[in-house]
Amino acid sequence: MSSTSLPAERCSDPLLRWLAPREKLAGLSPLDQLYNRLDGLFPTRFRAQFPDTDSVENWKREWAEGFTAERVTFDEIATGIDALRGGRDPMRRDKGWPPNFTEFLAACRPPIExxxxxxxxxxxxxxxxxxxxxxxxxxxxxxxxxxxxxxxxxxxxxxxxxxxxxxxxxxxxxxxxxxxxxxxxxxxxRSAMRLDAPKPRVLTAAEQQARDAELAAKLNELKDRPKPGLEWARRLVERAELNPSSVTATALRMARNALGINNHTHGEAA
Structure with missing residues (x-):
């Protein structure tokens, strides 16, 4: 069957979206393609509605105007074709006959649950x-x-x-x-959702030296800081220094060991 000759991109008429030939449809218009699909779904019965070429062109024009007014999408047309093929058009009582425009539109837009x-x-x-x-x-x-x-x-x-x-x-x-x-x-x-691991920055010699000095200072500070939980040991050592006879040798040795003090420096037996 013949197709409207003007390509859609050369005319501002919104109907050309449906009536103009398209390369990906082998030179047919979307409504030519729909005509062929309906003819295939309803052999002889669909074609029998059109006694001549003018009646086919009138059908195409009317449906193009309806699709334009209803802002029907090509995806919805595909939904309608699928519904007719599977017999899922709820508005049609006699599913053996081709749909009219209202019935086909309902098939294109099934209710959303x-x-x-x-x-x-x-x-x-x-x-x-x-x-x-x-x-x-x-x-x-x-x-x-x-x-x-x-x-x-x-x-x-x-x-x-x-x-x-x-x-x-x-x-x-x-x-x-x-x-x-x-x-x-x-x-x-998706590329924006992939985070690459940051590359480590190489320190200069001066930066590395400064960082090492900072780390050494922190370690010395921790070394000199009184250890928590050893107050008993400090008290025992202080008491032994004031009055050696008030603390047993064993208790003093344990206190010094806890504090990391070399017992030999104070003349204690090992």
Missing amino acids: HEAAYHEAVREMRRRHSAAGGDRWSHPAIFRAAAAIGGDLLSSTWPGMRARWIDVLDDCLAEIRAGRMSAEIPKVD
Whole structure:
């Protein structure tokens, strides 16, 4: 089938996003591609709705206008196709027939289950903040809601966060669909999360000499400082110096050993 000839980048018409041919679609427009997908899912029944080329072009134009007005994304189109393939479109009573626009839009945007979305947000935010990364989001509104709540999300429980989560998620969903909030999920720069070990700085000779002198001074200070818990030994030595007969030789030897005093310097037997 023929495709609209003007490339999207050469026209400001927002419908060209859906109607212009694209290289990655082998020269087809997104709506040409969607036509082919629906024709494949509903053989003969979908194509039978269009008696001539004009009716096909009218269908493409109407759906392009609808997608533009509803700010539908290509990811949502993929969701809709998957739902039709799996028979998961809740609005369609006769699933053997092709959907109209309203039914297909509903398939593109299945209701978000708030509790499941909350648990997804907690799980994926933890992955996002880990060094390994690998977070995957089923809908950008879930990411935006998680980012808006911030750190409270990871320290919360579903019962405690339920009311707040529902409000924030619904707001984000509405803002994205209205085009007031980005549907893009920014990537995390993993390189910024890797901290290399700092390289040791080589000291100059003067710096090393000064550091050695400082260390020696501290060691001397510690050596001269009275040792805690040896007050009994100091008292015994002082008493022995004043009155040698008041302290036994054994007790004096023990006190001097505790204080690190050489017993021979005081004339004591070893």
